[in-house]
Amino acid sequence: MLRVRFAPSPTGYLHIGSARTFIFNWLYACHHKGTMILRIDDTDVERNTVEALESIFEGLRWLDLGWDEEYHQSQRLELHRKAAWACFEKALAYRDFTPASADLEEKSRQGGPWLFNPGMREIRREESDRRAVAGEPFVLRFRVPRDSRGEVRFPDAVYGEQSKATADIEDFALLRSNGLPTYHMASCADDLDLEISHIIRGQDHLSNTFKHVLIFEALGATLPQFAHLPLLIAPDGSKLSKRRHGPVVSVLTYRDAGFLPHAYVNFLCLLGWSPKDNREQMTRQELIEAFSFEGINRSNAVVNFSEQDPLDPKAAWLNAQHLRTMPVDELLPHVRTVLEAAGLGVPADPAAFRHTVEVIRSRFATLKDFATRGRAYFSDDFEILPESIEKLNQPGARELLGELAGRLELSADFTEQSVEQQLRALAAERGVKAGLLINASRAVLTGQPVGPSAFAVFAAIGRERAIHRLRKA
């Protein structure tokens, strides 16, 4: 049974890189009909916040992909401790009584690799026990087998066969002096207990994996398969950080910018992965079918944003693409949500709503456009832009609009075709270009200087409202 997990730590909002990791895990699980597990890695009590946890869930819910099982590491601490002490009992770990120190850190930075605190590795069991019982604080460290073996290796589905000399792996901590497990310990113990078969995570963990392999072996487990993902980075090559790059690193920013969840998922998939057959816009099902480790790149991908334009142009394009090609009925709920959030109503007649959306969506790039540029379609309270007023100020435009209103009122029917007929006839009779009336109509009906065919606008707005707006001009 294939089981994968996404394991965020609740120390900040859902990062777009984390979101992509979640998506790739999800895709892999779906492709192989496996199980997707969400595991909250909250062992760092100092940095965890409930706000961050909420924010992560909010982001994941927006992505709208779901998961099958959910765990929180803080509720499984006994498991982690048991695993850590099992290592100790087998003499694969030892107590380190050295107090945390910045000096040692400094020393290691200059003088080559730092492997362990001098003297601690060799303390005899009796002395170690005695000092512990006496209440002396300690961290439990893994005893890297530097004497018995030369290197640690593991295959990575993306980066290939990896190896590292044990001489270059330091004695990392398993348990902190406060008794809580470290990331390495908790993660491995849980991966083992939850029977994770494939660990798909960011490449920043590639070097850590050597330690994890050691832990898995110490616990007598067979290794899961590893697949590391290239990182998402900023245009200047630095890693994406909240401090330096602001809201562009949070998935919720894209929700608030009016992205369709699936369009953003689609975009993220194209960063570091490719179906290799030129497809860009893909449905969820197509992504699931096409996804495989073979399509994952090894180089980091740049999220192409700038101060002027915080949205990656390709992401924006992909969103517009989905917006105008997806089945309308799937789009409608999203439009409704955005309109309601803006305090706008949705047409009572579902067919009218659907028709209106159909008319305007090809000119919009985000969901927000429906409430801003498309406001006049859903409310009588809208602004007429200065550029639109210019079109109204053409000589004779207002008078003709009034006249048109009169004719439309008396007309037998009110369809795109009939309105066009009436309008063109009027223009011909008065000896003006149809364009004059067409552009003026659009301006007064929608407030916008540009937009869909004016005749389609008439039909979408409806007879009564259209006539009213014509007269008001």
Add this chain to the structure above:
RNA sequence: GGCGAUGUGGACAAGUUGGCUAAGUCACCCGCCCUUCAAGCGGGUUAUCGCGGGUUCGAAUCCCGCCAUCGCUACCA
């Protein structure tokens, strides 16, 4: 400093068992369409494949060296 990785046009990204003029997408420019703006359709500009050597009839693809960038090097994850 040590270790682990990566380096194809502004961004994404094919191609890496060596072999026609290095795909495609976004962005940008032009044209068509046209009542406007998009969309759509057609076309175009942008790459000495990080740099320098080597092997070869022939290298983005193989070998060596160098450089740059990223990651790990925490009682953070």
